[in-house]
Amino acid sequence: MTGQPNTEHTRQPYLPAMGKHWLLPLYDPFSRLAGVGRLHGQLLDRANLRPGQRILEIGCGTGNLLRTLGRRHPDADALGIDPDPGALRRARRKAARSKLRIRYEQAFAGELPLPDDSIDRVLSAFMLHHLDDDERARALGEVRRVLRPGGELHVIDIDGTPSGRAGGRAHRNARIAGSLPERVLAALADAGLTDSAVNGHSKARLARFVFYRAEAR
């Protein structure tokens, strides 16, 4: 999940799911081994989902979170965006196989193809640490713009604190250093989101993770 930004297929650099495009086929097996499905479930448990809501996942990758969401809430109106066309192809294929009505579009989180005040919930899983500080600020500004008043953002991301296993790499990897909870909370507040808070912690095989929530007013 870390590495050098890759410009393949887009005008803007981005860090793909496994750090390199050619590693994408390993993403789903890696996620299964790492216990990501349980963490996705824990994120959805916290997201106050209600029937009929419009839900957006930024950085949806191969679509595993929205597939779990679609199984739990078949009536949800769900859209996943990601800049990686290969990941989106996999996401669409899996949704079709599971007969789930989930839409996927190629986009950057910092430039959402959505009108203002149009989304009830924004979800983000293991994605914020793929963004540098500028793109993270743009992305959270876009989240603020598309959330309707009272809408909520729910995030899970790597815990960048030095006591976490991922934190041991913090001095080497600026993006993981940017995942210090205090820096994430500051970025949420800078974007104009309110009531931002750490909403729990979890552990999986490879690292520790933090849940965050925030609201739009």
Ligand SMILES: C[S@@+](CC[C@H](N)C(=O)[O-])C[C@H]1O[C@@H](n2cnc3c(N)ncnc32)[C@H](O)[C@@H]1O
């Ligand atoms: C580790 S994967 C997580 C995928 C998915 N959320 C999950 O939980 O399995 C991170 C994803 O963020 C995407 N990403 C990187 N930069 C992005 C950006 N600027 N905007 C939106 N997505 C981005 C990558 O292409 C990748 O699919």
